[in-house]
Structure formats: C-alpha cells, structure tokens
Amino acid sequence: MQAVHVWDVLVRIFHWAxxxxxxxxxxxxxTDGAPFLFPIEIHAQAGYVVLGLLxxxxxxxxxxxxxxxxxxxxxxxxxxxxxxxxxxxxxxxPYAGHNPLGGWAVLILMLSLxxxxxxxxxxxxxxxxxxxxxxxLGNAFSNALVSWHALNAQFxxxxxxxxxxxxxxxxxxxxxxxxxxxxxxxTFTRTPADAINVSIRLPIISALVAIxxxxxxxxxxxxx
Ligand code: HEM
Numbered sequence: 001m002q003a004v005h006v007w008d009v010l011v012r013i014f015h016w017a018x019x020x021x022x023x024x025x026x027x028x029x030x031t032d033g034a035p036f037l038f039p040i041e042i043h044a045q046a047g048y049v050v051l052g053l054l055x056x057x058x059x060x061x062x063x064x065x066x067x068x069x070x071x072x073x074x075x076x077x078x079x080x081x082x083x084x085x086x087x088x089x090x091x092x093x094p095y096a097g098h099n100p101l102g103g104w105a106v107l108i109l110m111l112s113l114x115x116x117x118x119x120x121x122x123x124x125x126x127x128x129x130x131x132x133x134x135x136x137l138g139n140a141f142s143n144a145l146v147s148w149h150a151l152n153a154q155f156x157x158x159x160x161x162x163x164x165x166x167x168x169x170x171x172x173x174x175x176x177x178x179x180x181x182x183x184x185x186x187t188f189t190r191t192p193a194d195a196i197n198v199s200i201r202l203p204i205i206s207a208l209v210a211i212x213x214x215x216x217x218x219x220x221x222x223x224x
Contacts, residue, residue, distance in 0.1 A: 002191060004096040005200045007184040008065040010207060014053055015181055021049040022113070022160075026153075040129040044120060045222060051117040052218030056210045057110060063206035066196055067096065073103030073194075080104065092173060096192040102166060109159050112152055119149045121221065132224035 007015075025046040028039040036042045061070045075083075080100040086093045087101070098106055122142045124130035134142050170177050180186045184200075 002188045002195075004186050004188065004192065004195060005184055006067045006096050006186050007181060008068065008200050008202055009184065010056070010060065010064070010202070010211070011068050012181055012184055014057055014060070018050065018053050018113075021046045021053065022156075025050065038128060040125055044129065044131060047117045047120045048218045048221040050113060051121075051221065052214040052216075054110065054114050054117065054214075055217040056214030058114075059206065059210040059213060061110075063203065063210065065200045065202065066198065067098075067194075067200070070107070073098040073100075074107060075100040075103060087169075090173070094188050094190050094192045095194050096186055096188070096196075097194055105159070105163065105166070109156075109163070112156050112159060116149065116152050116156060119145045119152070123149055132221050 025043050028036060028043040028046065031039070060068050063069075066072055083093055083095075083100040092099065095102075097103075121131045121133040122135075122137065122145050124134045124142065167177050175186075177186075
C-alpha cells in the first residue's frame with residue numbers, strides 16, 4: 001500500500017464549505033422559507049459565500065499546492081480518452097489527484113458555479129429582494145439573466161448528480177474518494193500515473209492572498 005497526501009487542508013475546507021453553501025442556496029428556494037424569515041436573502045448570502053469560495057479556488061488553481069492546480073489535472077484529449085477506455089475495461093489507471101475526466105468535470109463545475117453566483121448579483125425577485133448589481137447594466141440585462149440563472153441551476157444539478165455517480169463508481173472499484181476529501185490522503189496498491197515525490201506544503205504567500213481575496217469578495221457583497 002502506498003499513501004499519497006493529495007488534498008491540502010484549504011482544498012478540503014473549500015470543498016465542504018462549498019457543499020454547505022450550495023445546498024443552502026438551493027434549500028432556501030425549495031421550501032416555504034422555514035426556518036428563515038427572508039429566505040431569498042439567505043439564498044443571496046449563501047451565494048456570496050459561494051462567490052468568495054470560488055475566488056479562493058480560482059487563485060488556488062494557479063498558485064496552490066500541486067494537485068490543486070489546473071496544470072496537474074487538465075490533461076490532453078488523448079490522455080482523457082485513454083483514461084475513459086481504462087474505465088470502460090473496469091481497470092481505471094490510478095490517479096492520485098483528479099483523474100483526466102474528473103479534472104475536466106471540476107473545471108466545468110467551477111465555471112457553472114461562477115456563472116450562477118455572478119449572475120445572481122444582477123437579479124431581483126421583483127418583490128422582496130434585489131441583488132447588489134441589479135440594474136447596473138440595465139434592467140433588460142437583469143431580466144434576461146433571470147432565465148439563465150434558472151437554466152444554469154438545472155445544469156448545475158446535472159453536474160452535481162454526475163459528480164455523485166462518479167464517486168459511487170469509484171467506491172464500487174475500491175477507491176474511497178469521500179474519505180480522502182476529509183483526510184487529504186489516498187492509498188494505492190499501484191503507483192498512480194500522476195504521483196509526485198514532493199510533499200504537499202502550503203505556499204504561504206499564495207495561501208494568504210487567496211484566502212483574503214475570497215473572504216474580501218464575500219464580505220464586500222454581504223455589506224452592499
Ligand atoms: C451558487 C449560488 C446560487 C445558486 C445555486 C442559485 C440557484 C438559484 C435557483 C435554483 C433559483 C430558482 C430559479 C427558478 O427556477 O426560477 C434562483 C433564483 C434566484 N436567485 Fe439564485 N442562486 C445562486 C446565487 C445567487 C446570488 C448570489 C443571488 C443574489 C445576490 C441570487 C439571487 C436570486 C434571485 C433574486 C432569484 C429569484 C429570481 C426570480 O424571482 O425569478 N442567487 N437561484
């Protein structure tokens with residue numbers, strides 16, 4: 001057995017905080033509002049948290065630890081196709097970080113979530129609530145975004161569903177991805193294709209910049 005430290009502590013906190021904030025933003029729309037007095041405001045505030053978390057993650061994807069970076073997990077179409085073939089043969093090539101298909105899925109999820117949170121800033125429900133940027137690019141723009149916000153939310157649900165299916169498939173093949181997102185460590189019987197020899201050490205300056213940018217983004221919109 002070979003243990004690889006894959007997910008640094010910031011990626012793990014980011015991941016579970018994102019799950020909580022996205023769940024809250026959906027929940028506040030799907031109920032009659034209980035237990036919240038103004039569910040649309042909680043919806044928006046959860047969205048500001050998503051925006052802050054994504055700000056952190058976009059920076060971390062370029063300046064973070066090895067496995068958190070795009071260059072570690074966005075692979076060529078050829079590598080992605082050969083990984084897909086290994087998956088169909090039920091003998092997937094082991095990857096420590098995101099596998100080639102998972103890597104592209106992560107990028108699409110980040111883009112879709114970013115669009116969702118940013119578009120929300122321009123919306124109004126015409127009754128109780130207007131986002132902080134509502135009308136700033138014209139009411140017609142805000143009105144057009146309403147249907148894109150709704151459509152992309154459905155796309156997001158499909159992506160989240162696929163994410164859960166992928167986790168279940170990997171669990172059936174003996175890979176415990178959820179546990180790794182808590183502990184940061186994955187264990188392998190074969191050496192992963194993307195194994196590296198260096199340890200995962202936090203680059204302190206980029207960590208501070210990414211965390212402050214993320215918190216700043218959330219707080220900025222929260223205070224509007
Ligand atoms: C990741 C974050 C977000 C998710 C997953 C999300 C999801 C959704 C969903 C599913 C709807 C219902 C669409 C429909 O079927 O009509 C909705 C509506 C809405 N969202 Fe968001 N949203 C997010 C962020 C935000 C943010 C940041 C704001 C405001 C600052 C916002 C403001 C609104 C408003 C005002 C509506 C109601 C629009 C209407 O009344 O037609 N959302 N959102």
